[in-house]
Amino acid sequence: MTEGSLAVIPVLGIGEIGPGDSIADAIVAAVAIDDDDVVVVARTIVSKAEGRLVSYDGTPEQRQAIVEGEAVRVLRRRGELVIAETRHGFICANAGVDFSNVPDGSAALLPADPDRSARRIRDGIERASGRRVAVVISDTFGRPWRRGVTDVAIGVAGLVAVRALPNERGASGPSMATCVADELAAAADLVMGTAAGIPAAVIRGVDRSWFGRSSIRSEVVRDPMEELFR
């Protein structure tokens, strides 16, 4: 393959994940990990492994109560759709509560600290495989102005989330750095699918210089003072 290429590899055969299960062990059992792999894990199984399921009776009233319990601020409402800010600073539908990819009678809250979840999974994969890896935890968010959802990074370990664009003149303002964590989450989603039983992917070929300490919360979540759209 051409120098500089990436491979985006679905992790097949992970099976059901329940409270207390080790996602790291499940991944290492399912795929041969290499040094410098980036392992992208769908937030759905992280919520399940961390026991973040709450009971949900299917009524609009309880739906609203669960969402409002997770929201620190509601930005917009339209019918059942609520766009809200979470404790982590994410702005997303339903304050990140997942009513879809869960057992009947339940709803899944976001992990309490997705960066910490990513570090724990990274440590577990490194221990079980003996390889140095980075981990991205992805979730599916809508966005203003464009139809369709895409996957973004809600947690990261071992990978610099935002990289300055090299050799650009940078005349276009303060934002000319690429959120590679989000681009890796998006790339992984092309081969993942919760409904298809593929809650993780490996991205192989990422340059070694991209690895390093980082955090979605501190690097990607924008400070309200910088924000033009509230």
Next chain:
Amino acid sequence: MTEGSLAVIPVLGIGEIGPGDSIADAIVAAVAIDDDDVVVVARTIVSKAEGRLVSYDGTPEQRQAIVEGEAVRVLRRRGELVIAETRHGFICANAGVDFSNVPDGSAALLPADPDRSARRIRDGIERASGRRVAVVISDTFGRPWRRGVTDVAIGVAGLVAVRALPNERGASGPSMATCVADELAAAADLVMGTAAGIPAAVIRGVDRSWFGRSSIRSEVVRDPMEELFR
């Protein structure tokens, strides 16, 4: 490689593109194209090939005049940064005018019709290579609430831009369809770099069912009536 994997391959050696140059021919000369490849092309070279450069003297006054000439509506301003809606319905910094990746003394406007540009490049690649391909034209956009820019699709040919998520319960509202065109643009950006002279990438392994007629303008740009954030 595991069944269902994708390869994301940088297209090296395209060289400088100027007005009237064939991007399709440059790509086919640089990389061996396969059936069902998705070819992602950076908007920078599309603007150059289509002669969308205007002269720019470097003054804030002219910068503002060029941006306002491209804007149909300004959403926000902060200092030099202008977030504006373009004729195409894109909402982005500087109304899509690129002051960075261009020869000194010039600025690059968006292609007039990026879906049409994508179709033209797709037809040219198919003619020159004898292969059936899809083309995505990508550009680098900021987004609210998250730091860092990512690449998104501004034009598409031969690929369904937004795909319904299969087998989901779809309880989370109207947006549960994935914008795979944006995810492909993001994946390609991981190996591309205008400054590094890599303005295109090939994504190989995309399922045949993803190919079909589509348009970013009609499928991805959100109708103002649907929009919660204006």
